[in-house]
Amino acid sequence: MSQHHFDCIVIGGGHAGVEAALASARMGLKTAMVTLSVETIGQMSCNPAIGGVGKGQLVREIDILGGEMGLAADRTGIQFRQLNTSKGQAVRSSRCQSDRKRYKLYMQQVVTQQENLTVIADQVMELIVSNGRVRGVKTEQGLELECLTVVITTGTFLQGRMHVGKEITSGGRRGERASVRLADNIRELGFEVLFFKTGTPPRLDGRTIDFSKLERQDSDNPPIPFSFRTKEIPKDQPLLPCHITHTSDATHEVIRAHMHESPMYSGQIKATGVRYCPSIEDKLKKFADKSTHHVFLEPEGMDTFEYYPNGVSTGLPLAVQEKFVRTIKGLEKVVITQPGYAIEHGVIPATELTATLETKKVAGLFLAGQINGTTGYEEAAAQGMIAGINAALQAKNQESFILGRHEAYTGVLIDDLTTKGTDEPYRMFTSRVEYRLIIREDNTDQRMAKYGRQFGLITEQEYDAIITKYALIEKEVEHLRNTSVVRVHNWIRF
Numbered sequence: 180m181s182q183h184h185f186d187c188i189v190i191g192g193g194h195a196g197v198e199a200a201l202a203s204a205r206m207g208l209k210t211a212m213v214t215l216s217v218e219t220i221g222q223m224s225c226n227p228a229i230g231g232v233g234k235g236q237l238v239r240e241i242d243i244l245g246g247e248m249g250l251a252a253d254r255t256g257i258q259f260r261q262l263n264t265s266k267g268q269a270v271r272s273s274r275c276q277s278d279r280k281r282y283k284l285y286m287q288q289v290v291t292q293q294e295n296l297t298v299i300a301d302q303v304m305e306l307i308v309s310n311g312r313v314r315g316v317k318t319e320q321g322l323e324l325e326c327l328t329v330v331i332t333t334g335t336f337l338q339g340r341m342h343v344g345k346e347i348t349s350g351g352r353r354g355e356r357a358s359v360r361l362a363d364n365i366r367e368l369g370f371e372v373l374f375f376k377t378g379t380p381p382r383l384d385g386r387t388i389d390f391s392k393l394e395r396q397d398s399d400n401p402p403i404p405f406s407f408r409t410k411e412i413p414k415d416q417p418l419l420p421c422h423i424t425h426t427s428d429a430t431h432e433v434i435r436a437h438m439h440e441s442p443m444y445s446g447q448i449k450a451t452g453v454r455y456c457p458s459i460e461d462k463l464k465k466f467a468d469k470s471t472h473h474v475f476l477e478p479e480g481m482d483t484f485e486y487y488p489n490g491v492s493t494g495l496p497l498a499v500q501e502k503f504v505r506t507i508k509g510l511e512k513v514v515i516t517q518p519g520y521a522i523e524h525g526v527i528p529a530t531e532l533t534a535t536l537e538t539k540k541v542a543g544l545f546l547a548g549q550i551n552g553t554t555g556y557e558e559a560a561a562q563g564m565i566a567g568i569n570a571a572l573q574a575k576n577q578e579s580f581i582l583g584r585h586e587a588y589t590g591v592l593i594d595d596l597t598t599k600g601t602d603e604p605y606r607m608f609t610s611r612v613e614y615r616l617i618i619r620e621d622n623t624d625q626r627m628a629k630y631g632r633q634f635g636l637i638t639e640q641e642y643d644a645i646i647t648k649y650a651l652i653e654k655e656v657e658h659l660r661n662t663s664v665v666r667v668h669n670w671i672r673f
């Protein structure tokens with residue numbers, strides 16, 4: 180019998196896994212994170228950025244519940260921008276460009292130093308289930324870990340298959356193994372496994388980009404932090420510019436000529452792709468009337484010369500990727516450092532879950548992140564937070580925690596997934612949120628600090644500071660309500 184007993188086991192150390200494991204451990208539960216490698220905890224698989232429209236709201240909600248994503252973004256951001264500032268408060272969101280390497284190192288440090296949290300580098304092969312309840316996990320290295328609750332956050336790894344042109348490799352991310360046995364075991368437990376597709380662009384050597392031809396986009400300065408716990412972004416934190424360029428007729432010609440080699444259009448990939456973050460092949464097919472598409476050249480970090488060309492995700496063969504990127508202004512002599520690729524991965528229909536993210540079939544088993552059919556770090560982390568809190572509450576025999584659609588973006592995300600399901604990768608948008616005039620980024624602390632405090636995930640001092648802030652605002656509003664301004668001649672009399 181197993182020597183190892185935990186209250187909660189989290190499978191995976193991606194964005195969902197990190198928040199789930201930290202929440203459980205910080206709620207006082209003996210927690211284990213079993214993940215393929217410690218060096219990839221907190222890894223950004225695709226674009227080095229946090230936030231964005233609809234996503235910035237999620238980051239703020241994770242933060243006020245005591246999560247780590249906002250703090251990590253503040254500490255490792257290299258460009259911060261408020262989006263939609265010319266529009267109303269309901270659709271304003273924060274976004275930052277992150278230093279990819281520093282972001283994951285920050286997360287690794289927090290996770291490995293967290294009290295009550297043991298990190299095990301191993302692959303979970305099977306769940307131990309008896310009488311309809313999860314009892315633990317079995318790993319590749321022969322460990323049998325017992326527990327009361329399990330959170331699965333396997334992201335793009337569940338039976339993942341990567342495609343570059345005709346070349347297909349089993350893997351969860353470039354250079355990393357897929358999680359195949361666990362997918363089979365999940366099927367044996369009676370769950371259906373569907374497949375979704377996503378993709379990433381090639382990475383470019385910034386030393387071979389001609390920035391002099393391109394439009395420059397600078398950071399807001401001073402930047403506005405994500406976390407209510409960050410007073411300000413330090414003045415000496417370097418802020419880097421992004422640059423904007425565009426695809427051209429020549430780019431589209433190359434891609435069209437090789438469309439038959441794209442795994443998405445050759446019939447090689449059957450899974451449904453991300454509608455709102457399409458590959459460049461998809462853009463050409465779906466928006467055939469457009470003669471150009473934006474490409475944002477985003478720096479990958481402070482001490483790397485790699486650039487991320489946001490907007491040209493592709494599964495075309497490497498030689499074609501090279502050919503088409505060199506038709507883009509500023510990239511005529513560019514060198515590709517890593518090819519773009521498409522990936523298909525297993526997803527469990529989220530209608531199998533309750534609003535706490537526990538499966539209906541197996542008690543004590545929770546699912547969070549991309550495995551539930553979402554796409555994006557923020558969507559994953561928000562689910563990780565809720566699954567982690569609920570897995571901990573269940574292990575403590577306490578009442579579960581459900582956020583309503585009327586009070587949080589996270590509530591809308593989980594309600595949409597668990598009640599309607601999704602037949603394509605789900606991304607958060609402000610338009611999904613019926614109460615967006617009321618639930619906004621700027622009042623997240625007012626709406627949700629009580630929950631962070633309820634679970635002990637934010638301190639009493641932090642909570643009191645928020646109560647004081649809103650008491651002062653209320654006092655001032657009352658003062659303005661009771662003050663009339665009368666204009667007499669040229670004088671103003673109160």
Ligand SMILES: Cc1cc2nc3c(=O)[nH]c(=O)nc-3n(C[C@H](O)[C@H](O)[C@H](O)COP(=O)(O)OP(=O)(O)OC[C@H]3O[C@@H](n4cnc5c(N)ncnc54)[C@H](O)[C@@H]3O)c2cc1C
Nearest residue numbers: 191192193194195215224303334335358378548549555559
């Ligand atoms: C090629 C690619 C392109 C993408 N493009 C986009 C995009 O354009 N836009 C967008 O919003 N998002 C994109 N994403 C998705 C984004 O990366 C994910 O949404 C996000 O990382 C999901 O977080 P997660 O925590 O669910 O899983 P992940 O970040 O994938 O983490 C999964 C974790 O589980 C671990 N793991 C897996 N199986 C096991 C096992 N059996 N035992 C132990 N540990 C295990 C892994 O080691 C890893 O730590 C892309 C991802 C990839 C790979």
